[in-house]
Amino acid sequence: MELETLAKLNMARQARKAAVVATDLSGGVVRLILEGEPVPGPLGEEVAKAFRSGKAAMAEVDGRSFFLNVHLPPPRIVVIGAVHISQALARLAPVAGYDLTIIDPRTAFATEERFEGVELIADWPEDVLRERPLDAYTALAAVTHDPKIDDFALSEALRVGCFYVGALGSRKTHAKRVERLKGLGRSDEEIGRIAAPIGLDIAAASPAEIALATLAQIVQAFRRRDLVTDG
């Protein structure tokens, strides 16, 4: 591989763009293909398959062996709400390899002191997500309990197909939320994707335990998603 190709690949990865590296194993020629870039012929079909599955694979094309390595953006977590649970989640997420961003317009909650070393944006989700859109490789956890802050982000997460959408709140709170999200134009099927109450059922009681249950549920959603696209 040429350094220039590697630099372009790393740039794409940092910009959260999916890429396939096609290596011709007989000749050693390496080609970088960014998602959406047209590749004609049988190799193109194999590349499209690799993007879909997200799995690296060997491919025989015109009697030549290719190795197709798929680089999908690393999963990340966006948390709506700078609450107690978020403080714990912000510490746990990096251990599991997830980057994490917290958004909360309430400056009393979103303080540097409470979230030292964490990417924290004290602004409305409507404004932040316009600049930094959610994507399919993002998990969204809404934990403020406040419809004014949570609802837009939840609706947006469902619309763009975040691999995980979770919302804190009792079943009663969630029933009301479902009605509001319908009002925002979300379908029953989309709304059905929301994990609520949030987190795997491990009988979590403390904020830290709820954060752990949520992170485990995010990991599960990401890994199961791989299995689904596999078929």
Next chain:
Amino acid sequence: MTASEILDPLLTAQTWREGGREVAIATVVETWGSAPRPSGSHLVIDGDGNFEGSVSGGCVEGAVITEALDVITSGVPKMLEFGVADEAAWRVGLSCGGKIRVYVERLA
């Protein structure tokens, strides 16, 4: 540095090469049975044998590094195969019972 960038072998390879070091990239291209690292995993090696990443659970890295130093010198890519069946040939194997093929190329 963000959590996903720490220990990222491809970023390390770029930094090393731009800093003037010779670099080889090893990639798992095929696995059979219970292989510890999936296809597409990288190990990057510099001319002094420093490395980052992994292609197995630490079972065959030593052998890959030795081969990588050859690849850095010759510039010719190599396909390596490791597994229980090849234990005699390579004197290293995968204790998990799996088999892997590793492609080693020079970063030009």
